Structures are given as C-alpha cells and as structure tokens.
Amino acid sequence: MEDTTELAPAVRSILSAARDRAAEGRTDRVDVDPRDLRAAFDRAEADGRVPLIAEVKPTSPTTDGAREDDPVALAEGMVAGGAAALSVLTEPEHFGGSVAVLERVREAVDVPVLRKDFVVAESQLDAVESDVVLLIARFVGDDLPDLLAAARERGFQVLVEVHDREELTRALDAGATTIGVNNRDLAELVVDLGTFESVAPHVPDEVTLIAESGIGSPADVRRMRAAGADALLVGSAIMDGDVEANTRALTRAEADDGDHRDTTETPT
Numbered sequence: 001m002e003d004t005t006e007l008a009p010a011v012r013s014i015l016s017a018a019r020d021r022a023a024e025g026r027t028d029r030v031d032v033d034p035r036d037l038r039a040a041f042d043r044a045e046a047d048g049r050v051p052l053i054a055e056v057k058p059t060s061p062t063t064d065g066a067r068e069d070d071p072v073a074l075a076e077g078m079v080a081g082g083a084a085a086l087s088v089l090t091e092p093e094h095f096g097g098s099v100a101v102l103e104r105v106r107e108a109v110d111v112p113v114l115r116k117d118f119v120v121a122e123s124q125l126d127a128v129e130s131d132v133v134l135l136i137a138r139f140v141g142d143d144l145p146d147l148l149a150a151a152r153e154r155g156f157q158v159l160v161e162v163h164d165r166e167e168l169t170r171a172l173d174a175g176a177t178t179i180g181v182n183n184r185d186l187a188e189l190v191v192d193l194g195t196f197e198s199v200a201p202h203v204p205d206e207v208t209l210i211a212e213s214g215i216g217s218p219a220d221v222r223r224m225r226a227a228g229a230d231a232l233l234v235g236s237a238i239m240d241g242d243v244e245a246n247t248r249a250l251t252r253a254e255a256d257d258g259d260h261r262d263t264t265e266t267p268t
Ligand SMILES: O=C(O)c1ccccc1NCC(=O)[C@H](O)[C@H](O)COP(=O)(O)O
Pocket: 010, 011, 014, 055, 057, 060, 061, 062, 063, 182, 184, 186, 189, 212, 213, 214, 215, 233, 234, 235, 236, 237
C-alpha cells in the first residue's frame, strides 16, 4: 500500500474515496474498442493545431466554485475549439464528475476520451468504457505493471502519469508507451511547469509524451512544446469562461498567422 503521509490532505481524501469505490460491488468486465489517441494527435498536427486534451473538470480541490453547465455542451465546445481529445473527470466527490457524464460525452463526440479518475484497483476499470484510462504511478505503486496489463486486456489505451524521474523509470519499466508528466505536485498541490522541463529529456522518443496541469496561456503551450511535449492536457484554463474560445486560443498557439500573443496573456 502506498505511503500517503506526504500527500496533501485533499489528495489523501481523494485516495480514500477511490479505495472505498474500489471495494464496492464488481460489474461485468468491459471490452473497449478504442479511438486511437496517437492518431488523433497526428491529425491535429497535420491540421496545424497543437495536440490538446481538453478536460471536462466541473470543480477540483484547487478550484473556487463549480461549473454547472451541461458537460456535453462543454465537451462539444472543446472539440469545436480544436481539441484532439477530451478528458472527463469521473471522480464524484472532489471533482464533481461521474461515469454517466463520461458515457454521454463519449457518445456525443468522435474524438478519443480519457477517463480521468484515481484508479487504484482492477475492479475500478470496469466502471465505464473510455478510449484511454489514467494510472497515476505514485498512487498505484508496485501494482503498476499488473494494472497496466489489466487495462490493456480490456482494450484501453493507458496514460501513465508521473511527477519525477523515479516514477518515470517505474513507468518505463512497466512498459508504458504514453506518459504524462504532471506539473502539479500532489504533496503540496502547487504547479511548476519546470517539472515537465526537468523530466521530459529523460523520456525516450518513441513514448508519446503529454504535459499535464498548470498550462494557462498560449505562451505556456509553446513552452511545454519546446520542452518536448507531443500533446498537452488542460483543464482549469479551459473551464474558466468560454470553453470553445479558450480551447481555440491554446490549439492555435503555434499557428503561423501573425497572431503571436503576449507571453503574459491567458485565454478568456
Ligand atoms: O486539479 C486539482 O485541483 C487536483 C487536485 C488534487 C489532485 C489532482 C488534481 N488535478 C488532477 C489533474 O490531473 C488535472 O485536472 C489535470 O492535469 C488538468 O490540470 P489543470 O489544467 O491545471 O486544471
């Protein structure tokens, strides 16, 4: 079992709730026919868009208030703004998510959908079908290889999230091919884009590499891309205001149309 003493209280509470959900009754095993995440990124690149996973994130421990609008309408706005893929929170207690919302979103869009939750046990994988599932190296500890295999057996693509070199090594040893470096430190909940910059050089070229958290402006997008990100995962900055316009500002961050913005700007 993972030592949680160094985690922020909110994160300890998230993990405890995840373990409670894992202990609830089993459902049938899912069998996913996934939409290809890498192909979606390649299509975005070919189209001049920054490959972006836009996150439907109604609230979070670091957000004031909650977004109450229809998550399907939000998701459609993100796709209209150029998102290559979507992430949907299914964690109910701290992020206002649900598996029902993920099902509705996945039915409404044709891009790959990542299930964003705190999976700590195999039984949780069967809660809902998605194209990609997240495994957080820090939370699953030594179970990472088994959970990775269990997810792949069900057809999922797997995004393995790391925060430092030690977790990266564990992810690579387990056979991860899509890795996200989370700029949010789960012990302090502070965000530092330098985290991605320090870990990215050690990621092999053949791995699909995603920069996660704290990306708030086109300048941040360009910074993460310059550091080697194949794609970005953005939640809060897109959910704050007009999601379609916010997504477009980020997916167009590298467009060579003379619209080079001030580095301090954030999308609205
Ligand atoms: O976002 C939080 O407040 C949070 C708190 C505790 C654990 C995890 C948390 N976020 C999970 C995520 O992975 C982010 O939602 C995702 O990377 C997007 O981050 P951002 O663009 O900074 O909203």
